[in-house]
Structures are given as C-alpha cells and as structure tokens.
Amino acid sequence: LAALMPNASAFHIDGRDHMLAVGDxxxxxxxxxxxxxxxx
Numbered sequence: 001l002a003a004l005m006p007n008a009s010a011f012h013i014d015g016r017d018h019m020l021a022v023g024d025x026x027x028x029x030x031x032x033x034x035x036x037x038x039x040x
Contacts, residue, residue: 007038 002008011030013021021027 009034 002010013024016024
C-alpha cells in the first residue's frame with residue numbers, strides 16, 4: 001500500500017496489528033518523524 005502513495009513508507013511494529021498500532025509509542029514516534037520529514 002505504501003508503494004502506491006507519494007511520500008508514504010511502511011513501518012512494522014512487532015506484536016501489533018492494524019487495530020492496536022495506533023496506541024503504540026513507536027507508532028506515535030514514527031508519525032512525528034514522518035511529519036518532520038514531510039511538512040504539510
């Protein structure tokens with residue numbers, strides 16, 4: 001899916017599925033990094 005979207009990247013979180021990923025600290029950190037790399 002990430003390959004189909006401009007500037008997207010895939011990020012795997014061990015032990016989490018798509019439902020539990022949102023509350024994960026590593027997910028939140030990666031989102032902040034993504035926004036820093038790709039400002040709106």
